[in-house]
Amino acid sequence: MPLSANTARVPSEKVAVMTTRSLRREVMGGNCKKPATAEFYTVKRIDNSRLVRHMEPAKMRNLLRTAALGGVIAVFFMLYVYQHFRCIDMSFQLEDLKGKQVQAAELNGKLKLEIATLRDPHRIDVIAQHELGFKRPEANQVREYVNLDGAEVAALEYTRLNRAP
Amino acid sequence: MEQEKVHVRLLTVAGVALFWMAAIFGRVAYLQLFRHSEYLARAAKQQRKRIDIAPKRGVIYDRNLRPLAMSIPVQSAFAVPSEVKDVGMATRLLAGVLGIPAEEIRQELESENTFVWIKRKLAPDKVEAIQSLNLKGIYLQEENQRYYPKRDMAAHVLGFVNIDEKGMGGIEERYDDLIRSKAEKVVVMTDGRQRWYDGGETLHDRGANAVLTLDERIQYIAERELAAAIEKTHAPAGSVIVQDPNSGAILAMANWPRFNPNAATNSPDEARMNRAISAIYEPGSTFKLITLAAAFDQGLIRADEVFDCENGAVTVAGHLIHDHKRYGMLTVADILANSSDVGAIKIALRLGSPKFFDYIKGFGFGTPTGVDLPGESRGLLHRLDHWGSYSIASVSMGQEVGVTPLQIVTAVSAIANGGLLYKPYLVQKMMRGNQVLAFEGPETDEAKRVVRPETAATLRRLMEGVILHGTGKAARLDGWTAAGKTGTAQKIDPATGRYSPKNVIASFAGFAPVNNPAVTVLVTVDSPGGFPHDGATVAAPVFKKIAEQVLPYLDVARDVPLSPQLMQTAYSTKMENDEAPLDDLAPIDFSAPLEDTKESVKANSTQTTLQKLPEVMMAVDEGGDIAVPDFTGKTMREVADGCLKLGLNPVLVGSNLAIQQVPAAGAKVRRGTKVTVEFGMQPARSGKAH
Numbered sequence: 001m002p003l004s005a006n007t008a009r010v011p012s013e014k015v016a017v018m019t020t021r022s023l024r025r026e027v028m029g030g031n032c033k034k035p036a037t038a039e040f041y042t043v044k045r046i047d048n049s050r051l052v053r054h055m056e057p058a059k060m061r062n063l064l065r066t067a068a069l070g071g072v073i074a075v076f077f078m079l080y081v082y083q084h085f086r087c088i089d090m091s092f093q094l095e096d097l098k099g100k101q102v103q104a105a106e107l108n109g110k111l112k113l114e115i116a117t118l119r120d121p122h123r124i125d126v127i128a129q130h131e132l133g134f135k136r137p138e139a140n141q142v143r144e145y146v147n148l149d150g151a152e153v154a155a156l157e158y159t160r161l162n163r164a165p
Numbered sequence: 166m167e168q169e170k171v172h173v174r175l176l177t178v179a180g181v182a183l184f185w186m187a188a189i190f191g192r193v194a195y196l197q198l199f200r201h202s203e204y205l206a207r208a209a210k211q212q213r214k215r216i217d218i219a220p221k222r223g224v225i226y227d228r229n230l231r232p233l234a235m236s237i238p239v240q241s242a243f244a245v246p247s248e249v250k251d252v253g254m255a256t257r258l259l260a261g262v263l264g265i266p267a268e269e270i271r272q273e274l275e276s277e278n279t280f281v282w283i284k285r286k287l288a289p290d291k292v293e294a295i296q297s298l299n300l301k302g303i304y305l306q307e308e309n310q311r312y313y314p315k316r317d318m319a320a321h322v323l324g325f326v327n328i329d330e331k332g333m334g335g336i337e338e339r340y341d342d343l344i345r346s347k348a349e350k351v352v353v354m355t356d357g358r359q360r361w362y363d364g365g366e367t368l369h370d371r372g373a374n375a376v377l378t379l380d381e382r383i384q385y386i387a388e389r390e391l392a393a394a395i396e397k398t399h400a401p402a403g404s405v406i407v408q409d410p411n412s413g414a415i416l417a418m419a420n421w422p423r424f425n426p427n428a429a430t431n432s433p434d435e436a437r438m439n440r441a442i443s444a445i446y447e448p449g450s451t452f453k454l455i456t457l458a459a460a461f462d463q464g465l466i467r468a469d470e471v472f473d474c475e476n477g478a479v480t481v482a483g484h485l486i487h488d489h490k491r492y493g494m495l496t497v498a499d500i501l502a503n504s505s506d507v508g509a510i511k512i513a514l515r516l517g518s519p520k521f522f523d524y525i526k527g528f529g530f531g532t533p534t535g536v537d538l539p540g541e542s543r544g545l546l547h548r549l550d551h552w553g554s555y556s557i558a559s560v561s562m563g564q565e566v567g568v569t570p571l572q573i574v575t576a577v578s579a580i581a582n583g584g585l586l587y588k589p590y591l592v593q594k595m596m597r598g599n600q601v602l603a604f605e606g607p608e609t610d611e612a613k614r615v616v617r618p619e620t621a622a623t624l625r626r627l628m629e630g631v632i633l634h635g636t637g638k639a640a641r642l643d644g645w646t647a648a649g650k651t652g653t654a655q656k657i658d659p660a661t662g663r664y665s666p667k668n669v670i671a672s673f674a675g676f677a678p679v680n681n682p683a684v685t686v687l688v689t690v691d692s693p694g695g696f697p698h699d700g701a702t703v704a705a706p707v708f709k710k711i712a713e714q715v716l717p718y719l720d721v722a723r724d725v726p727l728s729p730q731l732m733q734t735a736y737s738t739k740m741e742n743d744e745a746p747l748d749d750l751a752p753i754d755f756s757a758p759l760e761d762t763k764e765s766v767k768a769n770s771t772q773t774t775l776q777k778l779p780e781v782m783m784a785v786d787e788g789g790d791i792a793v794p795d796f797t798g799k800t801m802r803e804v805a806d807g808c809l810k811l812g813l814n815p816v817l818v819g820s821n822l823a824i825q826q827v828p829a830a831g832a833k834v835r836r837g838t839k840v841t842v843e844f845g846m847q848p849a850r851s852g853k854a855h
Contacts, residue, residue: 092360109237116232116314121385 649675
């Protein structure tokens with residue numbers, strides 16, 4: 001039951017006595033018809049001054065300000081440490097990738113060597129002649145086209161395109 | 166009272182805590198402030214690791230950027246003997262895997278060295294086998310292995326490398342400092358598990374790549390035809406050089422015997438010799454070109470001037486010299502065409518030794534050409550004051566003078582291009598990445614004029630005569646004009662010290678086409694067997710075969726109409742029935758529209774697999790559709806106007822009125838063809854003999 005103005009905090013030396021009538025009025029809103037009885041209530045002495053310190057607002061603000069500053073510094077410090085270890089971690093990853101790049105480059109070199117070997121003209125010549133049965137045409141085994149028209153130019157282009165790069 | 170006890174306890178705890186913290190911070194401060202450098206060095210020693218980067222050679226390409234030599238990383242096995250616990254077991258296992266005698270391995274493992282090679286540059290399967298052994302003290306290190314994927318192609322030009330990737334011979338040696346990168350040491354940072362977390366910076370001095378003037382296809386053609394000639398004649402040696410006469414670039418340099426640079430140490434020294442630049446020989450009749458060039462340039466002779474060849478014998482300074490045939494009266498053109506020694510001697514005698522010597526030196530004989538290859542010989546040319554009374558006669562015939570094939574082809578190129586002697590070279594450029602490097606190569610920009618353009622034009626015409634109706638008929642090309650000179654030089658028999666009638670050096674030097682030459686080719690065959698074994702029989706056909714393959718490859722337009730022969734080239738496949746009748750062939754219809762033509766070609770080609778023998782007709786460009794007018798008797802202005810109107814390139818030589826022209830009047834040529842017209846007085850018709 002909330003204390004009304006009549007029963008506000010009073011010094012411990014004093015004991016508040018309330019009549020029944022005033023209480024009833026207090027409780028019932030003033031329009032009661034029951035007969036009043038004498039009741040005594042004592043107010044407990046609650047001295048919490050030693051537990052709940054009264055802080056001065058100025059000091060509180062200083063404290064909060066200091067705590068905030070310390071917190072920011074701590075965050076920055078943690079961020080720095082995090083970046084440092086993150087950097088080391090990424091260095092490991094970078095070196096892993098560099099290693100893979102080197103391996104890929106080596107494989108590329110080996111494949112280029114293989115391609116060059118396979119493109120050896122002597123090897124192709126041997127395969128063409130001995131395995132596929134090709135014959136090298138003589139210089140006079142050609143047909144001379146005079147007055148090239150559109151279709152023959154196309155054929156000529158086809159012949160030229162046939163040359164290997 | 167109790168409060169005081171609590172207070173004391175609190176103070177005691179606080180004091181102990183304070184003391185503890187002070188001790189810790191004091192120690193930290195001591196380590197950081199006084200022992201900082203010491204611990205920093207210890208950390209660096211633990212974390213830093215030095216890695217050796219093996220030198221890597223750049224790639225050598227041909228002119229079309231086809232790789233001819235390249236390096237790839239391979240693993241090499243090494244041992245730290247102090248770490249090998251069980252030498253016997255390690256020896257047995259390694260000997261079994263690598264195929265090396267166990268004693269050799271044992272000696273290495275028992276040595277006191279801290280580092281010994283077990284086997285360098287291992288094959289991948291050997292590397293896996295060693296890794297699987299997991300022997301303590303045996304490690305693998307990465308090195309680079311040089312490979313030549315075309316095997317013995319252009320081996321004498323490329324050279325080879327030793328086990329330490331150092332160039333030995335050829336381009337590998339000549340440009341070793343550029344092609345080979347330097348060995349590097351790289352510092353890397355590692356963690357406790359030896360993982361790298363900071364790879365360090367490598368030096369930027371990678372090996373440079375070399376782009377040669379060689380063309381892989383032309384090189385193959387030259388090597389193949391030389392090998393065929395060697396096989397046919399059972400000759401022990403020979404060489405072929407193909408050069409661009411307009412720049413001095415060498416398109417092919419083939420030698421026999423050959424070697425494989427991938428296993429160079431297995432070949433004898435003789436096979437590794439680059440005969441094209443090192444072998445000295447007496448050129449024989451090909452040297453008559455120099456004799457005639459000198460005489461023409463001095464204005465001492467004319468092409469139609471007649472000389473008495475004394476029925477094939479002449480005495481000079483007490484020496485009787487015989488011709489290979491009894492020639493009587495010959496024009497200068499015929500002297501060259503028929504290769505008359507007597508005629509050449511008479512021309513040289515008119516020239517005189519001093520002037521003749523100057524022209525010989527001018528053409529580059531007696532000095533190295535300066536080609537960018539090691540081991541070039543300067544040839545053999547006696548000083549003028551050492552010439553005997555007979556020397557002029559000998560030298561005019563191509564004896565008593567030693568030349569290399571490269572010197573001859575360079576001199577012939579000078580005649581082909583109008584009188585400019587270019588320095589031959591093999592390296593087009595050196596590149597590192599995309600950057601072209603400046604390097605010390607032959608000074609290719611400086612060409613020296615050795616004869617006048619009209620002299621060169623005259624000689625070209627005479628050399629064409631050698632092929633048309635002289636000793637070089639076997640070199641006549643189908644579809645192109647060609648000019649050249651045969652040579653058959655007797656070798657000195659070491660047993661007798663005299664010229665041997667059996668051992669000769671057969672050669673042919675020529676170029677094609679005559680007008681606007683695209684290639685100069687020299688073929689030399691040393692001591693061909695059989696009979697006849699002269700330049701006309703042995704070397705001239707090789708020139709023909711090479712030129713007829715190289716000219717279409719270089720898209721050189723034909724300047725001689727082909728005889729209208731149509732032949733069918735059939736694929737012969739491995740079938741039981743090889744006698745497929747030609748009637749079944751489906752000809753390709755070139756008259757169809759473009760898309761259909763391509764489709765029909767594709768369709769036909771798919772039919773050829775194993776069922777039919779298809780007909781293949783190779784369509785080529787015809788020679789041209791511009792008829793060269795007859796310029797005889799016209800002035801220079803008229804000739805120039807006439808050429809320019811037709812889209813031809815006039816080359817005007819001499820003065821007065823036009824007397825000669827190449828190509829001849831009426832020849833069909835393409836737009837842009839060079840037409841050489843010689844101007845002068847009409848020649849006298851007296852024909853007085855000399």
